[in-house]
Amino acid sequence: MSVLVVGSIALDSVKTPVEAHENLLGGSASYASVAASFFSPVQLIGVVGDDFPKEHIDLFGCRGIDLEGLQVVPGKTFRWSGEYQWDFNSRETLSVALNVFEHFTPKLPQAASNAPYVLLANIAPGLQSHVLDQSQGARFVIADTMDLWINIAKDDLLALLRRVDMLILNDSEARQLTGETSLIRAGSAIRRLGPRFVAIKKGEHGCLLFSEDAFFSCGAYPLEDIHDPTGAGDAFAGGLAGYLASLNPEEVTFDHLRKAVVYGSVLASFNVEAFSLGRLQQIGSEEIAQRYDTFRRMTHFELVS
């Protein structure tokens, strides 16, 4: 099965307490599509300007990502710059220039509109809905979001939620969206807004997955050295969606969803080990399988005999 991934494609400037790099490949759809490509065919929907480096196009190409839905238009690519604090837990956005993204209207080629899996990576919920309007083949829709949209486009977001199978968001966003301080209550409250499944990310503390009658708590992969947290959430969403897209949507069980959350965590853990998509360019199925296995050994305990 294939997965359509729509979101932002950006040129990032990122500063950490240790390093600073400019003009990096970034954006939610970049991270998510590459992460998904390890599991399933990916159709990328997005927009870049005519300044977008060919090497980034080639990176998508090397991962076998279908670029028919990638619009290259006159003007500059979306740019973002940010700085992380010493503990990597908080970051400040230094500048945002929407550029060609300001007038982005996603248009789905035929193949993409037939994709059974749709990952609406983090962009405005209005755009996410617009993609869904064209997704005739959609049978399993996953949406990511962020605090900005809860603040400035909550009605659009609520309208979108009624149309998606799964929402991914972080713990503070889940609390913000629902007004519940308990994440357990927040997960249930979000399900009442539409999504059958909700994944609440807790950063270094892992992820919680909710369905109607099941719950999964997944720890985070322990990392000693984080180089750049940018895109970790997008890589998580991409790994999760990519793994699911290797299955028939009708066959997806809660056990598959658990695995999907672990694969998402594995991709996110690789992603933060280097700036931009540097680490995801180096790994393959074997490294992913190894880390999945390590993850399992680190979190499992035995039944009482």
Place this chain on the structure above:
Amino acid sequence: MSVLVVGSIALDSVKTPVEAHENLLGGSASYASVAASFFSPVQLIGVVGDDFPKEHIDLFGCRGIDLEGLQVVPGKTFRWSGEYQWDFNSRETLSVALNVFEHFTPKLPQAASNAPYVLLANIAPGLQSHVLDQSQGARFVIADTMDLWINIAKDDLLALLRRVDMLILNDSEARQLTGETSLIRAGSAIRRLGPRFVAIKKGEHGCLLFSEDAFFSCGAYPLEDIHDPTGAGDAFAGGLAGYLASLNPEEVTFDHLRKAVVYGSVLASFNVEAFSLGRLQQIGSEEIAQRYDTFRRMTHFELVS
């Protein structure tokens, strides 16, 4: 095997945003000994004043806890009062009256000094060492501690750490003790101070367990309704130590330690469901086994087939 538990025994006044109760049974040794008693014979070492209610003595008695090492001396029992903020994550100590605890000198009866397992629940590290000096049968020593001792008795704590097999502390304390922001680095750094095993508690985010060559990440049991967080860490330590004490110290593997951490988490999760030891008085082996099983179902995922 039996486990010696030493720590504070207190009369607490606890206020939450919802309820307030006075003269509750509290103290690190009270929670820890009752939690341990579900798994193994327990010898309690502590001190109370002649105002200590008989019903609390009876509670220990009902749990089969050996009270030969419990000193009842003229004067008032140690008293603590605290208030929790709306999210239960922060609390303020309103008052502390050491009373008979000020001149507490633990003395071990013969049976207690022969106990193969020793749980040094949270009290001053000097007192913990004093108990260890008398523990002739000790073969597996677990110590709990808190930020106060890192601040005012760090040398005593460092001296103690060279003599214990396992240290239990929370995430902020681990960072404070080592100066490492990464908990993974902090766990390794604490191991270099002495303990073979380190358990770092992360509150609602679970617990990390470190050994020389293995690592375990345990989620917390998800709770919708927390009534009183007091003693959760002590119940965790007690459940952990009690389960281990059901084994021969020479036979303890890392798989047993994983289980011990889960049992500790199970006891802590029950403990916060009511004030004082109210909930631990209601449960039995069956409830504990059920929650252990639920815990396992919530955190496990399958091998890749």
